[in-house]
Amino acid sequence: MTEISETNGSPKSLDRVVIRFAGDSGDGMQLVGDRFTDVSAAFGNDLATLPNYPAEIRAPAGTIAGVSSFQVHIADYDIVTPGDIPNLLVAMNPAALKANIADLAPGSAIIANIDAFEPRNLDKAGYEANPLEDGSLDAFRVYPVPMTSLTLEAAKDTGAKPRDAQRSKNFFALGLISWMYTRPVEPVYKWIAERFGKSQIVHDANLCAFKAGYHFGETAELFEHAYEVQPAKLPPGRYRNITGNAATAYGLIAAGQQAKLPLLYASYPITPASDILHELSKHKNFGIRTVQAEDEISAIGIAIGGAFAGHLGVTATSGPGVDLKAEALGLAVSMELPLILIDVQRGGPSTGLPTKTEQADLMLAMYGRHGEAPLPIVSARTPSECFDATFEGARIAIKYRTPVIVLTDGYLANGSEPWLFPDVDALEDISIPFTTEPNHLNPDGSVEFWPYVRDEVTLARPWAIPGTPGLMHRIGGIEKEDGTGNVNYEPANHELMTRLRAEKIARIAADIAPVEVDDPDGNARLLVVGWGSTHGAIQAGARRVRARGHEVATAQLMHVNPFPLNLGEILSRYDRVLVPELNLGQLSRLLRAEYLVDAKSINKVQGLPFLSAEIEAKMMEMLDV
């Protein structure tokens, strides 16, 4: 946080700030974070967010396990991560303070709801003494604010019972922080009116709490001054704030439109993928059919049935669901039908960390099926790029008649950033014609339809859908004879079909964008290769290293299988290769196997994204400086 200017009485300008709201899971911290984010987005800041919440809907109140937080990074320039160290922590209770204090740096500010720092809560959080009083927070700037009692006071004329009124304390916090960072208030008023318009009392209580928080900041002589963060100078165009899951849903809608195919989306509720189902279910006027299936296997089965019948079949899930869908994915590989599976990765194995992020499903996506069952894998690097990755996955699936796995993760799914709108009129036409005529001439001059005759370039087989006269055919998971598609157990045919399926996927490499290397002066000797959501932390780490006068190159893969054609040549250009991953080294193993490159890893499996400082430190180590 660089302090740029100061004028007496007016807000102090900052180029960026990282704020973390933390409280009980029932305190509405995600809601407050979302509001602050939307207001800041509309104000024109660049931003990135990191929601972090427990798997339990209501873990025991007041405990460390029940703490939910939302970190937002706003800036007047383009930023790439939610920030390493919060400049300000809003702690609604002792547990929230205890769970987050280790992430602060000396000098960070803490606004604590002093009303909640009473013996029972202190005990639940494991504090023997009140940290607001025992001097243990002397390294920080601590602002105790009686949020609960001020909220109750503010709401006393609304008719809300005290028990209900105290729930508005998150809006008090939002009001206070809105004053502190000079945020416009009208969007919040409007949102409260829309959201709570049906209940006058709740509406009034929240509005009064918000205003009370704002006025408290203005009038209490607790704070020296407010701050402001000017709008960022982003590329021109129209923007909105978007989460990864919403971008994924929009990407699917765009893909259906540009493929001229109705969308059939089937999924089983699973964290953190369910929001894609929620979003798509809202847009039935686009002709989207959504099915909440009885289980993960059914969901992909329904998508496969839809694909056979001529729809764009899609299913989304997280790791445990991918495990369950493995056999059906193999069926789609064998039937050679277009299919999109979105894996919003979370911490594993087994139930693992349902609400936390991880990148440990790469090998599962690559190899998680019996037999030789290759399929393309596309990953998203930022929340808004989930739109592009999903669209690209659909393009490949349709063109090559293959299931495609799109890898996002919990960090991308729930995190958000400003999104420069794509030019929807310029989106690629990804449609292909259904086959409507027989494609095989028999020696006797008669014609018939063979479902496994292949396109010479793509090796894709024809897509002939039910209802088409004369093209009736039966296909399934049993090995098929090349061409006719009839059941066939011949040894040589199986090898031929296995190699054809592999070659079809391999050929996609020539049909995807080459890897772009970010090597500003072209003199770097260290290349950092990542994939998916580590993009922001790697970029931020590289900026820091470069700011210290060193050179480092970065490349972030979107296509993980097959690799882009130029990747091998790029790897060979650098003396050293570093691969940061939120797993124990999966991409690095693929790179080593494919290119015989001595790729080094930096790994993290804490359910959290990399800090840019962690990447920076490893880069510096690899640079021997």
Add this chain to the structure above:
Amino acid sequence: MSDASNQSDANAVTLTRKDFTSDQEVRWCPGCGDYSVLTAVQLLMPELNIKPENQVFVSGIGCASRFPYYMNTYGIHSIHGRAPAVATGVAVARPDLDVWVITGDGDALSIGGNHFIHALRRNVNMTILLFNNQIYGLTKGQYSPTSEVGKVTKSSPFGSLDYPFNPCSLAIGSEATFVARTHDMDRKHMQEVFRRAHEHRGAAFVEIYQNCNVFNDGAFDGVTAKDKRAEMLIELRHGEPIRFGAENEFGVRLNQFGEAEIVSVAEVGEAALLVHDEHRYDPSTAFALSRLAEQPVSPTPMGVLRAIDRPTYESQVQDQLTAAQERRGPGHLRELIESGAVWDVV
């Protein structure tokens, strides 16, 4: 399961069994009951006045699941137990098609039990033909979820311990709107039941007693052998008192507990008999009737146990799409993306 759009034009060429027969050699064991089911379906198809290209047969894994290869229609030989799920995808995407599910007792009731019950309760428009031979045939003779307790097989040398499912009871308990039973020894009966199942709008479930002459030969002889049928098969006819026996001397009535029981008509009088009503919305009586098929051998109802009207799943899916389009107009991608708070950077 039927759809008006699948009816051929009045002046169309009349189709024959050949039009519904593929060029693939049928590879079931000689003497298998599956042959007669295949024949019944292939003979029925031309009578239904439907087009082969609008038929989709979806199967799982098991001997019966090879069935789609022998039909000159569209077909998916999917994976074990998942046929109802795959068929749901076809039906939801394309309500204009006739969707058939071919499955067996292991496929539908063991590994695929979940998809089976959910397809029924959703009332997806499909005809499910369950070939029940009370044994695993393709894996060479293990006991199945419909095998009688104590069955000695390769996997149960000391007798199986698992209590069996009654498939019709399970279907009724799963909120099925059409439930029927037939057997592979009576082609005409099969055709009539299949015709009714095809006509039904919604999920139509048919249990077929099917003989596996290699691993479980004669499993149903006690009820379906020619000399047993009169006293063991209870032919259900809508609107008629339920009677059976060589002289129609037996009947079915409901006792004070609502249970179906076999009675002598001479003893109780015809007025005491249960009059079969396929269309009773409440499933209790149909369920009670389904319980009569006790293993190993007891008088067994044949025909349509239950046939009620309830909107199909896919028609309701379509209704929601139509309503949303009428209310909000067709979707527009740019408007959707630009919904909510937007800002311009110049």
